Amino acid sequence: MRYYTLSCLFFFFLLMMTGCKKDDLTPPRDTAPARAMGEFIHNNYDLSLFAAALQKAGLLDSLNQPGPFTCFVPDNKAFNDIGITSPADFDAMDPESLRTMVKYHVFKDRKYISEFPLQMGNKYMTLAGAEMFVSSSGNPGATYTPPDKRNVFVNGALVYPDSKRNVALSNGVVHVIRKPLNYRPGTxxxxxxxxxxxxxxxxxxxxxxxxxxxxxxxxxxxxxxxxxxxxxxxxxxxxxxxxxxxxxxxxxxxxxxxxxxxxxxxxxxxxxxxxxxxxxxxxxxxxxxxxxxxxxxxxxxxxxxxxxxxxxxxxxxxxxxxxxxxxxxxxxxxxxxxxxxxxxxxxxxxxxxxxxxxxx
CATH class of the missing domain: 2.30.180.10 (FAS1 domain)
Structure with a gap:
């Protein structure tokens, strides 16, 4: 009887522990999920226009390679604001310009928000062969801002907070941004x-x-x-x-x-x-x-x-x-x-x- 009581108590304790545990929506950085970046972008409805741009430029599969990569991804609303509402709109773009555009959103390395130095204009060489500029700052008036909560802009484009930043993947990290980055070679x-x-x-x-x-x-x-x-x-x-x-x-x-x-x-x-x-x-x-x-x-x-x-x-x-x-x-x-x-x-x-x- 005593053995039965102890077993029941132990089982009840396990149930309590399981009920209190919540899934970590942001996977630990050293145990990122098996999904690769290209696959993640392709299967995310809010990022479908950027996925279409990558596909038309022949670069979607490249983001499934080992990397690591950091990719600043404009969401669909960002493309809508510049007049792109469907994948067909990319057909009007010069193929080489489209390729440069999407490559400019990616650089080799895995950089989480907390890892961008707390300063303006940090430079990173993109896959397009041109530098992007990432600025990180604390909240105005605050004596301390947690590193992952800092205000971050890339080339003037806002990096969204919370679940839209630091998306950990097997071969890199994705940060969703407010608008597409606009780079044109030449003076x-x-x-x-x-x-x-x-x-x-x-x-x-x-x-x-x-x-x-x-x-x-x-x-x-x-x-x-x-x-x-x-x-x-x-x-x-x-x-x-x-x-x-x-x-x-x-x-x-x-x-x-x-x-x-x-x-x-x-x-x-x-x-x-x-x-x-x-x-x-x-x-x-x-x-x-x-x-x-x-x-x-x-x-x-x-x-x-x-x-x-x-x-x-x-x-x-x-x-x-x-x-x-x-x-x-x-x-x-x-x-x-x-x-x-x-x-x-x-x-x-x-x-x-x-x-x-x-x-x-």
Whole structure:
């Protein structure tokens, strides 16, 4: 009888232990599941567009190889925001450009969020042969942020939190990101020349003797309004060709290239460094003006607040020499953070400053 009682108690204890144990949804990093990266991406509905891009580029099976790899994967919503809603949309892309695009999202090594140094612009060489830039920061105002909870952006694209980061796989790790990474081989000058909708900007840069600098090593950051934005200020192709820069304060036009100072500034960098209320001195200062690229992600409803404020350094307030608020042309996912071999292009929907207010 005593033996029977002890056996029952032991069995009951085992049941209690089993009932209290919960599955670890994030497998230990040294015992990652048998699934390989290519297989995981292919079988994940939310990542189906990136899987289709990999497949069309002939690279899906490559991510089933030993690796290890770190892959920043845009989810389907990220592709939807740039106008890609089905696998057929990739058919319109140049095959080599598509191949470069998907390879740019991957580098060799296994890097979890906690392993990215707590600093801006950590460089990693991608499978496309070009560097990506990963910035890691603590929560603004917090004295301590757990390493796996840090704010991480890659080329200005948010790395989602919780279950969408640190997805451990047999041959690497996946982190899901807010938007596709945009890299184009070639210089900023070549990028601008290839787009006829930017021809007035090109002419203005030439007239102001800033054009030749845009093919140099850099890195440079350039805010680029298109032809329609210039026309709103009565600057046409003809008047731009006759522009006399000596009749204006230099900042009227050199602000777009940040006076050719060597800076690579992604759209989310300022908020990572300074929080949402950093001083004007911490913004992008050119002459007596400052550019404030603002980015905020709302975790409650998965929305974003994104804009660019123009500030007057002397008045310590919003600029009155043009629009106080601008946005990225065709939206954040398309207009911001277009990386080239020698810097960044941010396409904007207005002029930063009204040249008429800066005549000598």
């Amino acid at each position: 900023i000058q070549e990028y601008l020349q290839a787009d006829t909708s930017l021809s007035i900007f090109v002419t203005v840069m030439k007239r102001c003797k800033l054009w030749d600098g845009l093919k140099d090593k850099g890195p440079f950051t350039v805010f680029v309004p298109d032809n329609d934005a210039f026309r709103q200020y009565n600057i046409t192709a003809d008047s731009a060709a006759r522009l006399d820069p000596d009749k204006y304060e230099a900042v009227a036009f050199n602000i777009y290239s940040l006076a050719l100072k060597s800076k690579r500034i992604f759209s989310t960098d300022w908020v990572q460094i300074s929080g949402t209320y950093g001083p004007i001195s911490s913004m992008i200062n050119v002459g007596n003006f400052a550019i404030k690229p603002y980015y905020e992600y709302n975790w409650y409803d998965n929305s974003e607040n994104i804009l660019i404020n123009m500030m007057d350094v002397i008045q310590q307030n919003f600029s009155t020499n043009g629009p106080s608020t601008l946005h990225y042309r065709k939206g954040f996912a398309i207009g911001a953070d277009q990386l080239t071999s020698n810097g960044l292009v941010h396409r904007i929907d207005d002029l930063l400053l009204d040249p008429a207010t800066l005549r000598k």
